[in-house]
Amino acid sequence: MKRISLLGATGSIGIQTLEVIREHPEEFGLAAITFGSNMEAGRRIIREFMPRFVSVKEQADYEKLKDEFSGEPVTFSWGEDGNIEAAVHHEADTVVNALLGSIGLVPTLKAIEAKKTVAIANKETLVTAGHLVTEAAKKHGTVLLPVDSEHSAIFQCLQGEDPASVSRLILTASGGSFRDRSRKELEGVTVEEALNHPNWSMGAKITIDSATMMNKGLEVIEAFWLFGIPYSRIDVLLHKESIIHSMAEFEDGSVKAQLGTPDMKVPIQYALTHPSRLPLKNTSRLNLWEQGKLHFSKPDFDRFKCLHFAYESGKMGGTMPAVLNAANEEAVAQFLAGRLEFLEIENRIEQALEAHSIIQNPDLEAIQHADQEARALVRSLLN
Numbered sequence: 169m170k171r172i173s174l175l176g177a178t179g180s181i182g183i184q185t186l187e188v189i190r191e192h193p194e195e196f197g198l199a200a201i202t203f204g205s206n207m208e209a210g211r212r213i214i215r216e217f218m219p220r221f222v223s224v225k226e227q228a229d230y231e232k233l234k235d236e237f238s239g240e241p242v243t244f245s246w247g248e249d250g251n252i253e254a255a256v257h258h259e260a261d262t263v264v265n266a267l268l269g270s271i272g273l274v275p276t277l278k279a280i281e282a283k284k285t286v287a288i289a290n291k292e293t294l295v296t297a298g299h300l301v302t303e304a305a306k307k308h309g310t311v312l313l314p315v316d317s318e319h320s321a322i323f324q325c326l327q328g329e330d331p332a333s334v335s336r337l338i339l340t341a342s343g344g345s346f347r348d349r350s351r352k353e354l355e356g357v358t359v360e361e362a363l364n365h366p367n368w369s370m371g372a373k374i375t376i377d378s379a380t381m382m383n384k385g386l387e388v389i390e391a392f393w394l395f396g397i398p399y400s401r402i403d404v405l406l407h408k409e410s411i412i413h414s415m416a417e418f419e420d421g422s423v424k425a426q427l428g429t430p431d432m433k434v435p436i437q438y439a440l441t442h443p444s445r446l447p448l449k450n451t452s453r454l455n456l457w458e459q460g461k462l463h464f465s466k467p468d469f470d471r472f473k474c475l476h477f478a479y480e481s482g483k484m485g486g487t488m489p490a491v492l493n494a495a496n497e498e499a500v501a502q503f504l505a506g507r508l509e510f511l512e513i514e515n516r517i518e519q520a521l522e523a524h525s526i527i528q529n530p531d532l533e534a535i536q537h538a539d540q541e542a543r544a545l546v547r548s549l550l551n
Contacts, residue, residue: 169195169196170195170262170440171198171199171259171261172189172196172197172264173199173255173260173263173264173279174186174198174201174266175202175251175254175265175267175272175275175290176203177210178204178206178209178210178213179203179267179268180371181315181436185266186198186217187433187450188436188437192446195440195446197217198217198219199220199259199260200219200220200221200222200223200253200257200259201223202251202254202267203224203225204224204225207224210222210233214242218240218241220242220243220257221243221244222244222245223246223251223253223254224244224246225247226246227246227247230244251267251271252274254275255278256281256282256284261284262284262285262286262287263275263276263285263286264287265286265287265293266289266290266315268290268374269290269292269497270292270296270490270493272293273290273293273297273301276288276293277297277532279310280304280305281308283308283309283310284310285310287314287315288312288315289436291386291387292493294393295386295389295489295490295492295493296489296494297535298389298489299393300532301393302393312394313439314435315435317430317432318339318340318387318391319387319391320434320435320438320439321412321426322339322391322394322395322415322416323394325415325416325425326395327443329424331395331396333418333419334395334417334418334419335417335418336397336402336416337395337415338404338405338417338423339388339391339405339414340404340405340412340413340414341381341404341467342378343408344379345363345375346361346379347406350471354511355509355511357510362375363375372504373500373504376503377500379510380510381472381474382475382478382496382517384467384475384478385476385477385492386493388479392482399482404467404475405464405465406466406467407462407463407464409462409463411454411459412425412426412427412462413427413428413435428454429451429454431452433450433451434451474496474514474517477514477518485528486526486527486529487526487534487538488521490530490539491520491538491539493539494520494543494546495520495546498547499512499516502516502546502550508550516549519545519546519549520545524538524541524542
């Protein structure tokens with residue numbers, strides 16, 4: 169049985185990971201979980217799966233849970249240290265990092281040092297510190313398995329292939345909630361409109377990132393680190409049906425694609441079972457005749473400025489992707505809180521990027537400092 173430590177258990181990816189574990193109790197067990205402030209959902213998970221270790225965001229919630237489950241064989245913790253404890257838990261052999269934001273970086277590095285297999289859904293880890301993560305994985309002989317549907321698709325397409333024969337990676341993008349709107353039509357859009365994704369059920373922050381196409385930009389940077397392909401050979405293709413999840417082109421002109429209905433349980437389960445597969449009953453099957461047509465177009469960098477920012481930040485390297493990510497997290501949080509207009513998200517990111525002086529080959533401390541500086545700048549612009 170594969171024992172799993174699940175970081176971010178009550179988020180969208182966390183919940184769907186639990187569905188996969190629930191469907192295959194003979195294959196997977198839950199050794200440890202972490203979650204934020206959703207105590208009701210967290211309590212249900214603890215009662216159902218009884219993990220050996222649980223960590224929450226706040227100390228007050230830690231105290232409550234420790235009292236409530238005092239008679240059970242569960243150890244509790246809280247805060248960032250709790251995320252790290254879960255990532256290195258001695259009973260876990262696989263860590264699913266579904267944390268949201270840059271807080272996922274240090275637990276990933278610690279899991280790698282502990283020689284855990286890491287199924288990575290926390291894209292900020294590779295975006296902000298891809299060189300540190302990939303170097304650590306190589307040093308400790310640790311496997312990094314992608315959970316994002318796009319990277320999982322490419323990973324599946326590359327199985328059995330010579331990496332040297334890959335000529336191009338093609339990431340598909342739904343275009344998000346506003347894919348059919350002009351920039352003029354984006355003026356004054358509401359949070360509710362932005363959260364209405366046409367294809368996927370995701371958390372609020374990722375859904376906003378999909379609407380700005382920052383999500384796809386971050387995935388471009390991830391792909392660079394996961395697959396070692398230069399940015400000049402990583403393309404993005406708008407594909408509003410989200411049936412083709414991504415593609416790999418080879419030097420002979422052949423293109424392999426991974427297709428399926430939009431269901432995150434498929435890439436989650438593949439990360440947990442690789443290189444094997446298991447049945448997945450509770451997902452709809454792809455019948456192309458029901459689709460009728462699939463649509464494709466090239467993204468316009470003037471329309472989707474965040475995608476352009478991500479390409480440029482990735483090419484610059486160093487601390488620039490960390491600034492990109494931190495500024496985006498702050499700006500999206502302000503938009504969700506009603507303190508910023510939708511189109512101002514990209515303006516805040518651009519201002520943070522322009523203000524930053526790049527540090528090449530940064531260590532963890534430099535990355536974290538650049539992250540905090542960018543956040544402070546975005547907050548000061550609001551004030």
